[in-house]
Amino acid sequence: MSKQYQAIVVGAGPAGSSAALTMARAGLDVALVERGTFPGEKNMFGGILHRMTSIEELMPDFWTKAPLERHIAKKGTTFMTAEASFNVQHETTNFDRAPYNGYTVFRPRFDRWLAEEAVKAGATLITRSTVDDLIYKNDRIAGVSILGRTGQIKAPVVIAADGVLSFTAQKAGLRRPKFNADQMAVGVKALIDMPREMIDDRFGLVRDQGFANEFVGCTGGVRGGGFLYTNYDSLSIGLVFHLASLRTSGKTPYDLLNEFMEQPQVAKLVRGGRLQEYSAHVIPEGGYNMIPELAGNGILVAGDAAALCNATGVNLEGINLASHSGILAGKTVIEAHQQQDFSLKTLKRYKERLDLSWVMKDLKGFRNAPKMLHIERIYNEYPELVCSMMEHIYRIDGTPKMSIPKLILREVKERVGLKNAISDALTAWRAL
Amino acid sequence: MNIDEIFDFTSFTIDREPHIVLDTAVCVGCDNRGCTNSCPARCYTWSEEEQIMTFVHDGCLECGTCYVVCHKNAFTRWRYPRGGFGVAYRMT
Numbered sequence: 001m002s003k004q005y006q007a008i009v010v011g012a013g014p015a016g017s018s019a020a021l022t023m024a025r026a027g028l029d030v031a032l033v034e035r036g037t038f039p040g041e042k043n044m045f046g047g048i049l050h051r052m053t054s055i056e057e058l059m060p061d062f063w064t065k066a067p068l069e070r071h072i073a074k075k076g077t078t079f080m081t082a083e084a085s086f087n088v089q090h091e092t093t094n095f096d097r098a099p100y101n102g103y104t105v106f107r108p109r110f111d112r113w114l115a116e117e118a119v120k121a122g123a124t125l126i127t128r129s130t131v132d133d134l135i136y137k138n139d140r141i142a143g144v145s146i147l148g149r150t151g152q153i154k155a156p157v158v159i160a161a162d163g164v165l166s167f168t169a170q171k172a173g174l175r176r177p178k179f180n181a182d183q184m185a186v187g188v189k190a191l192i193d194m195p196r197e198m199i200d201d202r203f204g205l206v207r208d209q210g211f212a213n214e215f216v217g218c219t220g221g222v223r224g225g226g227f228l229y230t231n232y233d234s235l236s237i238g239l240v241f242h243l244a245s246l247r248t249s250g251k252t253p254y255d256l257l258n259e260f261m262e263q264p265q266v267a268k269l270v271r272g273g274r275l276q277e278y279s280a281h282v283i284p285e286g287g288y289n290m291i292p293e294l295a296g297n298g299i300l301v302a303g304d305a306a307a308l309c310n311a312t313g314v315n316l317e318g319i320n321l322a323s324h325s326g327i328l329a330g331k332t333v334i335e336a337h338q339q340q341d342f343s344l345k346t347l348k349r350y351k352e353r354l355d356l357s358w359v360m361k362d363l364k365g366f367r368n369a370p371k372m373l374h375i376e377r378i379y380n381e382y383p384e385l386v387c388s389m390m391e392h393i394y395r396i397d398g399t400p401k402m403s404i405p406k407l408i409l410r411e412v413k414e415r416v417g418l419k420n421a422i423s424d425a426l427t428a429w430r431a432l
Numbered sequence: 433m434n435i436d437e438i439f440d441f442t443s444f445t446i447d448r449e450p451h452i453v454l455d456t457a458v459c460v461g462c463d464n465r466g467c468t469n470s471c472p473a474r475c476y477t478w479s480e481e482e483q484i485m486t487f488v489h490d491g492c493l494e495c496g497t498c499y500v501v502c503h504k505n506a507f508t509r510w511r512y513p514r515g516g517f518g519v520a521y522r523m524t
């Protein structure tokens with residue numbers, strides 16, 4: 001097997017399929033190479049597909065064609081201790097109308113569908129093929145080699161869209177050979193089967209409305225957070241841990257996930273459900289400061305492979321950034337073909353395009369968010385502070401009530417210390 | 433959820449040829465062994481009595497955690513399984 005293409009995309013995730021779709025639409029002969037039996041087989045995430053304006057441009061009727069679950073009409077944040085929880089929720093009819101602000105989706109379905117759209121546009125999808133290395137001819141990239149099949153696929157330009165560990169970018173010398181555990185997190189997730197009516201009743205949803213909730217204080221002191229999202233007839237529930245913190249904690253992701261699901265208020269939400277699938281994946285959470293070289297001679301890097309993931313603490317956005325960067329990489333390759341030049345000189349236009357896009361602007365704007373996420377106190381002391389304060393406010397026990405400002409001051413002094421609280425507030429302010 | 437029963441709720445097409453190979457001699461001298469608690473599938477087990485690290489690739493979720501967490505680069509091989517092998521998610 002050694003066929004010549006005009007471009008090779010490694011990885012049929014959202015970044016890769018968007019790139020392949022863009023190039024195929026422009027008439028390029030593209031190979032989209034995926035290691036799974038089908039695109040999406042290897043992919044997991046929390047569960048929210050945020051609005052994808054760039055895909056909407058390629059496919060105006062995107063929302064009616066893609067395999068989506070519920071649209072997110074209601075969002076919540078919960079501060080939690082082992083015994084108590086405090087919720088804030090936001091709901092608006094604006095998010096209950098098309099164009100919707102986001103949906104829950106399953107990756108094995110969504111990624112497969114997006115890759116098929118690329119195939120419909122003319123791309124060649126090659127599954128069950130793990131790319132092993134880049135091949136060079138006269139110092140120029142000439143294609144990739146496939147593990148096991150001792151096969152090669154040839155093209156003058158490669159887009160590395162192979163996800164967070166991107167061995168393709170590593171082999172091209174574009175990313176650092178070793179990751180910093182401080183910039184990486186791992187997410188674990190349980191998919192819980194639950195009848196649709198039960199979900200509607202429990203979360204106060206009608207029609208196709210969905211609910212997305214983030215949790216703070218549920219990770220046993222490890223830096224990280226939790227999430228719970230509603231699909232049509234299942235719940236996605238999971239935890240995310242920063243790896244530098246998890247490594248030294250001695251705690252295991254599955255024990256913490258079990259504890260989370262057994263916390264009394266969470267247990268009520270998952271009760272009656274049945275575990276259907278367990279999954280895990282690493283997330284590049286270092287943000288702007290973690291981005292590797294985005295282009296080299298004959299190669300571009302898109303999506304998670306380029307660390308284009310925005311973890312603000314309120315949202316985790318990845319698919320929309322991956323897809324947009326894939327489209328920009330695809331456009332750059334189209335241009336390179338017009339000029340018949342695949343050197344860095346032409347391909348670095350990709351970085352310029354990204355810099356001008358909302359992807360880089362967002363990442364730059366939130367470049368301090370990872371710093372905030374490293375404040376240890378967020379994961380224990382603050383949720384305890386919030387929950388204990390609310391308990392004091394609500395409790396009626398025959399003793400005189402303390403004024404709320406006084407109460408806040410007392411709790412802050414006791415649990416965090418004033419100086420820390422001020423410095424944390426400043427860090428958070430700068431981050432957001 | 434019991435992690436020992438991972439094969440009951442997540443599907444795998446197991447390759448006989450492991451995609452991760454560990455130089456367990458490095459693990460004997462490791463001061464931290466963060467892999468043992470961080471791996472979401474409990475693929476790493478350290479035996480204190482025997483001073484041996486055991487690694488099983490069968491239930492590996494291909495998440496990448498051990499690759500990032502190991503600060504000693506104890507891997508003689510760390511790559512994804514050959515095409516078509518390894519974890520297979522249906523709904524996640």
Ligand SMILES: Cc1cc2nc3c(=O)[nH]c(=O)nc-3n(C[C@H](O)[C@H](O)[C@H](O)COP(=O)(O)OP(=O)(O)OC[C@H]3O[C@@H](n4cnc5c(N)ncnc54)[C@H](O)[C@@H]3O)c2cc1C
Pocket residue numbers: 010011012013014015016033034035036039040042043044045046047048049050129130131132161162163164167186187188189240280281282283302303304305308309316317318319320322512
């Ligand atoms: C727990 C968790 C929760 C998340 N929550 C959200 C969320 O709610 N919303 C959101 O937008 N984002 C979320 N993200 C982030 C999002 O999943 C990623 O940013 C996104 O998947 C990146 O897309 P990608 O195409 O760059 O990479 P991926 O989706 O990782 O795709 C890479 C593809 O390349 C393939 N591949 C890898 N190596 C090779 C190789 N050598 N040869 C062939 N194929 C290869 C893989 O099988 C895969 O199909 C979350 C991530 C995690 C882990």
Ligand code: SF4
Pocket residue numbers: 454458459460462463464465466467468485501502503504505506
């Ligand atoms: S962290 Fe690395 S060296 Fe240490 S025990 Fe684990 S695999 Fe071995």
Ligand code: SF4
Pocket residue numbers: 452470471472473474475491492493494495496497498499
């Ligand atoms: S890749 Fe993930 S699941 Fe597999 S052994 Fe490493 S940590 Fe465990």
